[in-house]
Amino acid sequence: MAVRIILADDHSIMLEGLKALFERDRDMEVVGMAHTGREAVRLAEKLSPDVVIMDVSMPDLNGIEATRQIMAQDPGKKVIALTIHSDARYAVEMIKAGARGYILKQCAYEEIRRAVRCVVKGEAYLSPGITGSLLGSLTGQAPEAGGGAFGFLSPREREVLQMLAEGKSSREMASMLNLSIKTVDTHKMNIMHKLKLRSVADLVRYAIREGLVEA
Amino acid sequence: MAVRIILADDHSIMLEGLKALFERDRDMEVVGMAHTGREAVRLAEKLSPDVVIMDVSMPDLNGIEATRQIMAQDPGKKVIALTIHSDARYAVEMIKAGARGYILKQCAYEEIRRAVRCVVKGEAYLSPGITGSLLGSLTGQAPEAGGGAFGFLSPREREVLQMLAEGKSSREMASMLNLSIKTVDTHKMNIMHKLKLRSVADLVRYAIREGLVEA
């Protein structure tokens, strides 16, 4: 019997497109579609699907909360997150909420099928793109999954990162912090290594996401 | 003969889903798909499609710039923006760049077909959701807001700014744009002078504020 699937995404185009793709497969069947997390929870209750493919950001009730509620009503249902967020934080929250899969929309349809097959067999499936940063954020710091700049970076490093993102040069930072340029440089290097980022631009965007500075 | 269509979106799922939907229609044919604006421009040149359906935010070269370049190569091609941004600013820029349609991803597939039919007939198509805020932003204010990255910077400069803010190095940009590193460097310098900004970090924050890239 075909795997019964519910799709949840606030973009109709996405729902229709995914449905059209699933219709090519005999062993998977889309039995319901939801535009909001709340609708997804309601449909999951009513239709008892095998798998729910869930966007993270949705109006009314986001994918994380919706997943939590669906797991509460029946832990046997499998939820796969399908989202544009490659940010590890979303993945962590989604998995804590009970999701058994996490895929990025950048990925091909083939990957969704693979994920669906995995979760119905009881296995988990993580998008290759997310696995690295997820493991990094877990192994790097176990206790507080918060992940972000806090806990990961030392106070001094956060200080340097913030000033860097504010546009200060190494020389300015060194002068303001009464440090050698070399020291500032070392901090910058360590930050990049810890965060696995390669450019100043990446650092700035990271700092903005973490709320260290404003855009 | 069927309308020849090129799809451009950085999410593969979206591309595949849309293609699956279009395959149901006899009178529309997807002849090419692109993951970046640059790829879209290249494909449009090579395949001479009737219509390009273009996402606004894409890596490498955003939909607005890509539209501008496609219109420059052949004003007869019709570009339809398909995006999640209901923000009137994006719509305005997209239309100024030469787009003849603007649809939100919240809309149903049926609406895309309608938009495609409209633009091939030479008409324009605006998503109902966007028309209101668009008119509001036009009547309410600003003959030429001038403020933003659009108007101050040249197309090439915006292109460089986006890639810079995405974390690409001068060498990468030079290679992707088939330019000397020195040229890329000069553009960067001119951008800084025009915007009166002193550091890469400032440029990145500016690009984020202007919606050229995401944090």
Next chain:
DNA sequence: TGTTATTTTAAGTATATCCCCGATTGTGCC
């Protein structure tokens, strides 16, 4: 048509940064 402005292109040079290496000091912890 000719003249001006802008854009795009690029080289030269001095300075800054990146990224490897190593080193010292202090602090908390088992």
Next chain:
DNA sequence: GGCACAATCGGGGATATACTTAAAATAACA
């Protein structure tokens, strides 16, 4: 004491950036 880590500096070579200058190619416009 031994261990891990934070914070502090330095050397040195490859790379990148800041800044100036300037030649083509386009666009704008009188």
